[in-house]
Amino acid sequence: MQGIHPEGNPSPGRIAWPGILLLFPCGFRTFHIEGEQPTGSHTGEAHVANSKTIALRKFVAPEFVFGTGALDLAGRYASNLHIRKALIVTDPGVTAAGWLSRVAESLTASTIPYVVFDRVSPNPRVEEVMHGAEVFLTEGCDVIVAVGGGSVIDCAKGLGIVSTNHQTVRTFEGVDNVPEPGPPLIAIPTTAGTSADVSQFAIIADMQERLKFAIISKTVVPDVALVDPLTTVTMDPYLTACTGMDALVHAIEAYVSEAHSPVYDLHALEAIRLITRHLQTAIEQPDDLDARAGMMLGSLEAGLAFSNASLGAVHAMAHSLGGYLDMPHGECNALLLEHVVAFNYDAAPERYAAIATALGIPPGLTGPSTVRASIRARINEMRTTARIAGSLAGRGLKSADIPVLAEKAVKDPCLVTNPRRALKRDLEVIYEDAR
Numbered sequence: 306m307q308g309i310h311p312e313g314n315p316s317p318g319r320i321a322w323p324g325i326l327l328l329f330p331c332g333f334r335t336f337h338i339e340g341e342q343p344t345g346s347h348t349g350e351a352h353v354a355n356s357k358t359i360a361l362r363k364f365v366a367p368e369f370v371f372g373t374g375a376l377d378l379a380g381r382y383a384s385n386l387h388i389r390k391a392l393i394v395t396d397p398g399v400t401a402a403g404w405l406s407r408v409a410e411s412l413t414a415s416t417i418p419y420v421v422f423d424r425v426s427p428n429p430r431v432e433e434v435m436h437g438a439e440v441f442l443t444e445g446c447d448v449i450v451a452v453g454g455g456s457v458i459d460c461a462k463g464l465g466i467v468s469t470n471h472q473t474v475r476t477f478e479g480v481d482n483v484p485e486p487g488p489p490l491i492a493i494p495t496t497a498g499t500s501a502d503v504s505q506f507a508i509i510a511d512m513q514e515r516l517k518f519a520i521i522s523k524t525v526v527p528d529v530a531l532v533d534p535l536t537t538v539t540m541d542p543y544l545t546a547c548t549g550m551d552a553l554v555h556a557i558e559a560y561v562s563e564a565h566s567p568v569y570d571l572h573a574l575e576a577i578r579l580i581t582r583h584l585q586t587a588i589e590q591p592d593d594l595d596a597r598a599g600m601m602l603g604s605l606e607a608g609l610a611f612s613n614a615s616l617g618a619v620h621a622m623a624h625s626l627g628g629y630l631d632m633p634h635g636e637c638n639a640l641l642l643e644h645v646v647a648f649n650y651d652a653a654p655e656r657y658a659a660i661a662t663a664l665g666i667p668p669g670l671t672g673p674s675t676v677r678a679s680i681r682a683r684i685n686e687m688r689t690t691a692r693i694a695g696s697l698a699g700r701g702l703k704s705a706d707i708p709v710l711a712e713k714a715v716k717d718p719c720l721v722t723n724p725r726r727a728l729k730r731d732l733e734v735i736y737e738d739a740r
């Protein structure tokens with residue numbers, strides 16, 4: 306006989322993840338459907354197929370178009386929204402690469418007037434978001450077209466919700482703290498990694514407090530993502546490496562997340578396989594469109610996974626680190642990942658076994674320490690091949706900084722779904738290992 310039983314509540318003081326919170330506003334609950342005991346091998350796929358536990362999950366994603374020429378559809382999609390005027394959000398690098406003019410031509414062809422806001426830093430700042438909202442309102446715009454990497458799209462998300470809620474962007478920090486959605490947002494990514502074009506996340510830097518904060522809400526999911534792999538051929542090798550490693554971390558953290566589900570798992574594992582296959586070629590041969598498309602697809606799939614399953618300790622620690630040292634997000638992630646895997650491994654060995662296979666590690670290794678060591682070695686190899694070498698000490702991190710970083714990271718909402726509970730002291734040890 307089958308039945309459904311609610312089980313569990315959040316640990317005291319922990320924040321519920323919105324995929325669960327939206328279903329159960331007053332608590333973090335898992336529902337079990339009774340069935341057969343799991344049997345068979347211990348791979349992640351087999352575990353899913355035979356599991357007796359099917360937790361309720363929802364899948365949030367925008368409409369997206371993937372393929373060469375997608376960015377030329379901006380005008381058509383904006384036109385369908387019956388808008389008066391568009392605000393194009395971009396940055397000087399994207400403008401120089403020629404992608405802004407392509408999108409502007411598309412809007413012009415659909416007779417849509419626009420203004421351009423391009424004052425966005427690599428880590429988008431509170432002041433830039435507020436300034437962008439002011440431009441949006443004073444220019445009488447009613448749609449946002451974001452053309453750029455994660456920084457540009459996150460800034461666009463932030464200025465959109467500021468323009469409708471008339472509050473400072475810091476007000477929206479955390480999970481489900483956005484009262485009113487922003488105006489329609491068309492996102493056109495020009496990097497393969499952040500997946501801001503499909504995600505429920507926006508990361509903004511508060512330079513006065515030297516931190517980045519996360520806004521996590523269904524209201525910041527773009528209305529449409531136009532994902533064109535061709536836009537990534539103008540990325541330099543280091544940006545390709547950092548954004549690619551970011552995407553890898555998204556996929557790994559989503560797969561081991563406490564909020565994982567069979568649907569998210571499909572995307573997470575395929576993303577790991579795609580990134581493993583294509584990252585090095587994309588770095589070394591920037592014009593290789595197969596590699597660029599593989600990375601863009603890997604990034605998209607990782608985004609679909611993590612936007613719904615959330616992330617973990619790598620991102621919690623990277624947000625704190627990146628805000629403190631103003632380092633690129635993907636670089637922070639790449640330098641922390643292997644150390645977080647070492648910390649988390651015992652909490653989810655079956656899941657890490659599936660990750661090892663997706664990373665191309667030959668089967669047949671025996672013993673958890675062997676698999677753990679192999680994954681660490683593989684990640685280390687990928688990041689050093691991508692020329693994200695060295696450690697955090699070489700980038701200016703001092704031991705004396707670590708308690709401050711850990712204090713901020715332990716409050717980051719991404720830590721809620723980490724497979725192993727991490728206290729401030731645990732994060733201090735991981736930072737020290739990575740230093």
Ligand SMILES: [Fe+2]
Nearest residue numbers: 499551555634
């Ligand atoms: Fe990320």
